[in-house]
Amino acid sequence: MSDSEEDVLHETVAELVRESDKFPKICPTQIHYNIGGYRASTEFLSSAAFRLGIIAATLSAKLHSQPVGVMITASHTSPGEHVLKIVNVLSSYDTQKWEGYLDQVVNADSADELTVCLSSIFKKSQMPAEKNAQVFVAYDTRTSSKHLVEPVMAAAKVLKARCVDYHVLSTPQLHYLVKSTPVYNTADSIGVPTEEGYFHRLSEAFHSLMASKHVCPSVVVDAANGVGAVKLKKLLKEINQDFLQVEIVNDHTDCSSELTTTSGIDYVLNQQRPPSNISVQKDVRYVSFDADADRLLYYYNGSHSFHILDGDKIASLFALYLLDLIRAAGLQLQVGLVQTAYANGASTSYVQKTLKIPVTCVSPGLKNLQWAAQAYDIGIYFEANGHGSILFSPSALSAINTHEVLSPAQFNAIKALKSVIQLVNPACGDALANMLLVEVILAYKNFFLREWNHIFAEIPSRLIKCDVPDRSIYTTTDAERKLITPEGLQQKIDALVAKYTNGRAFVRPSDTENAIRVYAEASTRSESEDLALRIVELLQ
Numbered sequence: 001m002s003d004s005e006e007d008v009l010h011e012t013v014a015e016l017v018r019e020s021d022k023f024p025k026i027c028p029t030q031i032h033y034n035i036g037g038y039r040a041s042t043e044f045l046s047s048a049a050f051r052l053g054i055i056a057a058t059l060s061a062k063l064h065s066q067p068v069g070v071m072i073t074a075s076h077t078s079p080g081e082h083v084l085k086i087v088n089v090l091s092s093y094d095t096q097k098w099e100g101y102l103d104q105v106v107n108a109d110s111a112d113e114l115t116v117c118l119s120s121i122f123k124k125s126q127m128p129a130e131k132n133a134q135v136f137v138a139y140d141t142r143t144s145s146k147h148l149v150e151p152v153m154a155a156a157k158v159l160k161a162r163c164v165d166y167h168v169l170s171t172p173q174l175h176y177l178v179k180s181t182p183v184y185n186t187a188d189s190i191g192v193p194t195e196e197g198y199f200h201r202l203s204e205a206f207h208s209l210m211a212s213k214h215v216c217p218s219v220v221v222d223a224a225n226g227v228g229a230v231k232l233k234k235l236l237k238e239i240n241q242d243f244l245q246v247e248i249v250n251d252h253t254d255c256s257s258e259l260t261t262t263s264g265i266d267y268v269l270n271q272q273r274p275p276s277n278i279s280v281q282k283d284v285r286y287v288s289f290d291a292d293a294d295r296l297l298y299y300y301n302g303s304h305s306f307h308i309l310d311g312d313k314i315a316s317l318f319a320l321y322l323l324d325l326i327r328a329a330g331l332q333l334q335v336g337l338v339q340t341a342y343a344n345g346a347s348t349s350y351v352q353k354t355l356k357i358p359v360t361c362v363s364p365g366l367k368n369l370q371w372a373a374q375a376y377d378i379g380i381y382f383e384a385n386g387h388g389s390i391l392f393s394p395s396a397l398s399a400i401n402t403h404e405v406l407s408p409a410q411f412n413a414i415k416a417l418k419s420v421i422q423l424v425n426p427a428c429g430d431a432l433a434n435m436l437l438v439e440v441i442l443a444y445k446n447f448f449l450r451e452w453n454h455i456f457a458e459i460p461s462r463l464i465k466c467d468v469p470d471r472s473i474y475t476t477t478d479a480e481r482k483l484i485t486p487e488g489l490q491q492k493i494d495a496l497v498a499k500y501t502n503g504r505a506f507v508r509p510s511d512t513e514n515a516i517r518v519y520a521e522a523s524t525r526s527e528s529e530d531l532a533l534r535i536v537e538l539l540q
């Protein structure tokens with residue numbers, strides 16, 4: 001670094017540190033960037049947002065002006081809390097290193113510490129030379145979310161980055177905007193980089209896939225009083241009503257209201273019942289989103305019971321459809337499924353034994369699933385909680401785009417594959433896109449939810465969250481399915497599991513909450529419950 005560059009670096013760091021005084025760090029404890037981003041009380045996050053803005057701009061400069069997104073979302077947090085997430089880049093680019101930088105900067109306590117930290121990071125990344133960084137910010141509908149935009153913008157301004165405030169967006173929309181913005185004019189043209197471009201991409205693909213179907217499904221969507229309500233209404237304006245009828249409930253968009261605690265995916269999954277204000281009618285299908293609209297699940301009332309179609313069922317449905325299309329097109333492409341240990345064992349068996357495609361199990365967290373999905377030509381990845389998408393490798397895209405079609409059936413299959421590529425979100429789970437794809441497949445298969453549900457029967461399972469004083473004593477291996485420490489505990493769990501028919505269980509520390517999660521499967525509901533509770537006793 002030349003002397004003049006050193007001078008610029010010192011000046012910039014000094015200016016950033018001065019500016020950071022406007023967003024003082026008041027959080028008494030350290031916070032860590034984990035698989036869900038930074039999650040903390042809103043009042044603690046304004047300093048984190050400023051410092052995250054610095055890292056976002058630095059990262060963008062390092063990536064030759066590729067935009068870096070900052071999403072401010074309430075997602076599944078309780079009122080008074082927020083999540084700050086770096087969008088897109090951190091799942092693919094030197095994750096550990098940059099997450100480490102982030103934590104150092106965000107947790108620096110004094111001006112001196114911040115100065116040392118920033119100087120070191122800037123030196124390592126050859127900043128702050130004029131590099132035309134770009135930072136895109138967006139927030140969800142929670143009233144307090146937009147207050148965290150200002151600190152991000154302030155940081156970007158000091159670093160002379162181009163900072164765009166996209167206002168209210170769903171998390172997957174911001175991913176789309178970051179991913180579709182051309183850099184170096186070599187955009188792989190996933191679509192026009194505007195919100196309209198996003199809606200157009202979805203509606204065009206959906207219309208093309210539904211064109212030959214003679215059904216008009218009717219769906220009730222619980223938008224969890226989140227951003228999905230606003231965005232789904234916009235999308236529906238572009239969707240031909242002959243193809244899909246949607247009624248939206250829980251569409252209050254200030255999700256600090258009490259209502260979020262009785263709606264949305266997490267409520268439905270944890271309580272195993274519909275949102276409290278929905279009375280589920282027989283033969284109607286229902287969907288719940290989470291508050292930032294990157295996750296979804298379906299449910300319905302059968303003759304005697306309530307059934308949830310979660311991420312495992314959605315992933316299996318996607319696999320079933322893609323295999324059909326690939327076969328019909330006459331393509332040789334390897335489809336694989338990526339899951340976490342929370343995937344129901346029956347879904348893993350179904351995909352491996354019935355669909356005969358490989359399954360990879362990875363640690364929870366979408367970025368882990370996305371990495372693993374890259375190993376396949378077409379990698380379907382889903383967490384049981386409804387978060388997932390499909391990744392098409394560059395060679396799969398090229399094979400599909402250049403395939404020589406020999407019959408009308410092959411032509412139709414290739415056309416459908418191209419539309420699926422257009423429909424799914426290339427960067428993350430997307431409740432809107434995935435709902436449209438589910439509807440396409442149900443129409444194609446002539447399935448109602450019952451038929452879809454019956455592709456396999458879940459092994460009864462139970463998930464329990466245990467609060468513990470110190471989760472750091474729990475360490476794991478094998479995609480977080482086995483405990484290394486506390487010593488001897490895994491052997492005790494194995495001994496318990498062996499006593500149950502179809503028993504499977506694991507214990508892991510949560511990455512996002514100060515808790516331990518216990519998951520158990522066994523042949524009957526009461527046995528899975530019993531196994532989980534006996535493991536909880538072991539922990540205590």
Ligand SMILES: CC(=O)N[C@H]1[C@@H](OP(=O)(O)O)O[C@H](CO)[C@@H](O)[C@@H]1O
Nearest residue numbers: 035036364365366385510511512513
């Ligand atoms: C059992 C479960 O649902 N775990 C969730 C949860 O992770 P934990 O590490 O279990 O807290 O939050 C993650 C981030 O949103 C998500 O990726 C993951 O699936």
Ligand SMILES: [Mg+2]
Nearest residue numbers: 075290292294
């Ligand atoms: Mg979410």
